[in-house]
Amino acid sequence: MPNIKSAKKRVRIIETKTLQNKMTKSAIKTELKKFDSAVASGDKALAESEFAYCVKKLDQAAAKNVYHKNNVSRKKSQLAIKLANMA
Numbered sequence: 062m063p064n065i066k067s068a069k070k071r072v073r074i075i076e077t078k079t080l081q082n083k084m085t086k087s088a089i090k091t092e093l094k095k096f097d098s099a100v101a102s103g104d105k106a107l108a109e110s111e112f113a114y115c116v117k118k119l120d121q122a123a124a125k126n127v128y129h130k131n132n133v134s135r136k137k138s139q140l141a142i143k144l145a146n147m148a
Contacts, residue, residue: 085127089118093140100143112144 062067092115099108116137123133
């Protein structure tokens with residue numbers, strides 16, 4: 062455990078940020094599952110709307126440095142391929 066006041070504060074801040082990152086990642090995973098289920102059901106319109114929403118959320122996470130930008134780019138590419146192969 063830290064002894065210095067600023068180090069103690071930093072630990073508290075890191076705990077808060079970790080929880081925020083976990084919430085964001087969990088929400089993104091949920092949206093990705095919704096997209097996958099839309100693709101599996103064959104509903105093109107629903108899959109396209111879910112794709113747009115997933116891309117938006119992934120970009121927001123990359124902007125907040127929750128995910129690395131290359132990781133987000135790869136995920137978006139994989140989603141686009143799944144959507145294109147639906148037809």
